[in-house]
Amino acid sequence: MPLARIVPRSEHTISRSHISPNALRVLYRLKEAGFQGFLVGGCVRDLLIGLTPKDFDVATNALPEEVRRLFRNCRLIGRRFRLAHVFFGNEIIEVATFRAASEPPGEEPLADLDPEEGEGPEISEPDEFDADLADTQGEDAHVLDEHGRILRDNAYGTIDDDVWRRDFTANALYYSIADFSIWDYVGGLEDVLARRLRIIGDPETRLREDPVRMLRAARFAAKLDFTIDPPVEAAIREFSGLLASAPPARLFDETLKLFLAGNGVSSFASLRRLGLLEGLLPTVAAYFRRHPGSLVEQLLLRGLENTDARVRDGKSVTPTFLFALLLYGPIAQAIEALPPNLWHEAGAILDACDDAARELSARVALPRRFSLGVREMFALQPRLEQPRGRRALRLLEHPRFRAAYDLLLLRAEFELASPEIAVWWTRLQNASPDERGRMADELAGGGARAGGAPRGPRRRRRRGGAKPAA
Numbered sequence: 092m093p094l095a096r097i098v099p100r101s102e103h104t105i106s107r108s109h110i111s112p113n114a115l116r117v118l119y120r121l122k123e124a125g126f127q128g129f130l131v132g133g134c135v136r137d138l139l140i141g142l143t144p145k146d147f148d149v150a151t152n153a154l155p156e157e158v159r160r161l162f163r164n165c166r167l168i169g170r171r172f173r174l175a176h177v178f179f180g181n182e183i184i185e186v187a188t189f190r191a192a193s194e195p196p197g198e199e200p201l202a203d204l205d206p207e208e209g210e211g212p213e214i215s216e217p218d219e220f221d222a223d224l225a226d227t228q229g230e231d232a233h234v235l236d237e238h239g240r241i242l243r244d245n246a247y248g249t250i251d252d253d254v255w256r257r258d259f260t261a262n263a264l265y266y267s268i269a270d271f272s273i274w275d276y277v278g279g280l281e282d283v284l285a286r287r288l289r290i291i292g293d294p295e296t297r298l299r300e301d302p303v304r305m306l307r308a309a310r311f312a313a314k315l316d317f318t319i320d321p322p323v324e325a326a327i328r329e330f331s332g333l334l335a336s337a338p339p340a341r342l343f344d345e346t347l348k349l350f351l352a353g354n355g356v357s358s359f360a361s362l363r364r365l366g367l368l369e370g371l372l373p374t375v376a377a378y379f380r381r382h383p384g385s386l387v388e389q390l391l392l393r394g395l396e397n398t399d400a401r402v403r404d405g406k407s408v409t410p411t412f413l414f415a416l417l418l419y420g421p422i423a424q425a426i427e428a429l430p431p432n433l434w435h436e437a438g439a440i441l442d443a444c445d446d447a448a449r450e451l452s453a454r455v456a457l458p459r460r461f462s463l464g465v466r467e468m469f470a471l472q473p474r475l476e477q478p479r480g481r482r483a484l485r486l487l488e489h490p491r492f493r494a495a496y497d498l499l500l501l502r503a504e505f506e507l508a509s510p511e512i513a514v515w516w517t518r519l520q521n522a523s524p525d526e527r528g529r530m531a532d533e534l535a536g537g538g539a540r541a542g543g544a545p546r547g548p549r550r551r552r553r554r555g556g557a558k559p560a561a
Contacts, residue, residue, distance in 0.1 A: 095251070095265075095274040103273050103280075104265055113179040114147035117186060118268035119159055124436035126153040127250065129265040131187075136274065137260045140315070149186045150253060150265065158186050189247030190256050235451045241405055250274070257417060258297065258304050259311070260289045288317040294326035302333035306345045309365050313349075313357035319365075327365050334370030339456035342371060344454055350413050355395035363517050374450045378420035386505045387420045411464030412494050414448075414457060421447040435473045444469050464491060471495035472502075476512055481531040487520065496520075 107115060114130065121128035128151050134144035151158065158175040159165045165177045165186075175186040228392035250265065257263040267274060282289050288306070288311055290297050298304055311361045312319050319327075333340070361529040362368040368376040379388055394416040401408050425443035426434055432440045448462040468491055475486065475495060486492055496516055503513035519530055 093119070095276045097271040097278075098280060100226060100271040103139065105135070105271075105273070107271070109143070109543040110140055111144075111147045111182065113177075113182050114149065114184050115268070116179075117149055117162070117177055117184045118480070121149070121151050121153060121158075121186075123322060124153070124157075124161055126151050126157070129250070129270045129274070130268075131265050132257070132262045135264040135266050135301075136279075136283050136315075138266075139264075139280070142315075144325060149184060150189060151186060151252070152189055152249065153186075154185075154188055154247065158188075172455055183461070188247050189250050189253035191318075192248040192251040210443075251276075255291065257291060258301070258307065260291055261287075261292060261317070274293060286315065286317045288312055288315075288323065289320040290326075291502060294323050295330065298326055299333065302330070302337045302344055303341055305331060305334065305365070306342075306349065306362075306371065309361040310345070310349050310352075310358055311368055312353065312355070314354045324365065327367070331366050331370045334367065335454070339452065339454060342455045342479045342507060343457065346363055346371065347410060347413075349467060350395065351398065351402070351408050351410065352418075353399050355399050355413075359395060361393070367401070368543050370453070371454065372417060373420045373454060374447065375417050378424060378511050380418070385420075386507060390419060390427055390501050390505050390507065391416050393504065397501075409464075410493065411461050411468065411491075412497065415465045415468050415494070418444070418447045418451065421450065422469060437470055437473070440473070441466050466500055467491040468495045472499065472508070475499050476508055478512075478531075479532055479535060480517075482527070483519070483534065484531055486526055 112129065118128040118130070123319055130147060131150040132148045134147045137144045145190060150300055153161070153174050155167050155175050158177075162175075162177045164179065168174055168176060173188070177184045177186060189402050200218075254263050254265075254276040260277045260282045262279070263275075263277050264279045264283070265274040266272075273280065277291050278289075288308055290308075302318075304398070308319055308323060308327060311317055349355070349362070358366075362371065363376075368379075379385070382388070394412070398408050398413065422440075422443045425446050426439060429439055444466040448457055448465065452458055467489075471486070471489065471491060472495065474483075476499070479487070489495075499516065500513050501509055502508035503510045515530070522530060
């Protein structure tokens with residue numbers, strides 16, 4: 092087994108001033124207790140290319156129970172992968188014991204999620220630590236399914252073993268707190284500096300072990316502007332169908348990381364280029380395949396652009412709005428398959444939303460609160476397009492009004508809804524209470540809107556695509 096190339100502090104650019112103070116506290120306490128402590132993974136990669144890591148993961152030879160004894164603010168989680176989480180207010184430092192076999196490493200956190208979604212998305216966090224679990228070093232410590240996918244992996248090892256369970260060379264660099272050196276077993280330092288994404292080991296074997304690695308490759312390529320190594324890209328194209336065997340809860344998590352971390356537009360392009368959109372979101376891919384370059388596709392891309400801008404500005408983002416964008420095409424298709432006189436009917440709209448969410452959930456586990464949010468957003472569109480006097484004012488208090496209004500603005504931008512009615516709603520929100528009343532009364536009386544804005548359309552309008560998708 093190759094030994095690590097140890098890169099001294101004088102030959103790399105990582106400074107402790109750029110490392111989370113809480114991560115340094117964890118590393119130093121491990122060192123003082125006689126254990127090894129390394130920063131590992133994406134945080135080392137990001138520091139090397141001048142990015143600010145969103146989280147800092149630690150690898151150590153201390154067992155999870157030993158880590159828990161060192162930190163009062165520690166909780167052990169995970170059946171499949173046992174980890175220690177050390178809490179410092181809102182920051183969590185994840186501490187993993189060196190392992191002897193392959194497994195997916197920790198992930199970057201998501202951007203702040205919209206408070207309207209309660210406590211955020213239902214990320215499939217590992218189960219709580221169970222003291223009655225079988226000995227993790229026993230015969231069940233490393234278990235694969237019939238496709239070669241890892242089901243359980245808690246066989247502990249050394250740092251020399253641990254590196255081989257990581258996915259990409261760029262994520263397999265270790266920063267030592269003992270002497271501030273970088274340990275590199277697989278040429279990861281050169282790959283990071285060359286912005287190259289290369290898998291550790293045989294690409295086919297590693298993608299079979301964990302098909303979600305294909306999505307991670309697409310995400311890293313989009314986020315970091317890395318080039319995917321040709322053998323890796325070829326393997327992704329060949330084995331993209333294995334995504335169907337991945338747990339739907341993990342695919343939901345990965346969908347959020349792809350589209351709600353500030354790189355949604357480039358992630359979408361990366362998925363399409365690699366042929367992964369069909370594996371992750373088959374109904375969405377099928378719609379765009381039938382309607383290339385459609386207004387619905389333009390709407391999705393503009394919505395992702397807006398989401399990326401919100402993330403860059405430090406604003407919250409909502410999974411509900413994301414899935415409304417992703418499912419717009421399938422929902423529109425279901426509605427437009429009905430007779431035109433039903434396109435505005437609430438029941439038809441809700442049925443179309445339910446059908447689209449159900450088809451999606453066969454691949455991506457969409458939590459119910461988000462699917463219900465999508466239903467409400469679409470059900471509000473006819474009421475926004477055809478406001479009725481002072482009843483329109485009550486819509487401003489609807490908990491899903493803002494998301495539905497944002498969707499209306501997007502639709503109006505592509506003339507899938509009346510631009511004039513979108514302007515009216517914008518002015519209504521910015522008006523004083525008295526002015527709102529006058530605008531509503533003028534609407535009820537059939538007169539011109541304040542400022543001369545014309546009345547909203549009364550004719551039937553297609554809900555989903557509102558116009559032919561071609």
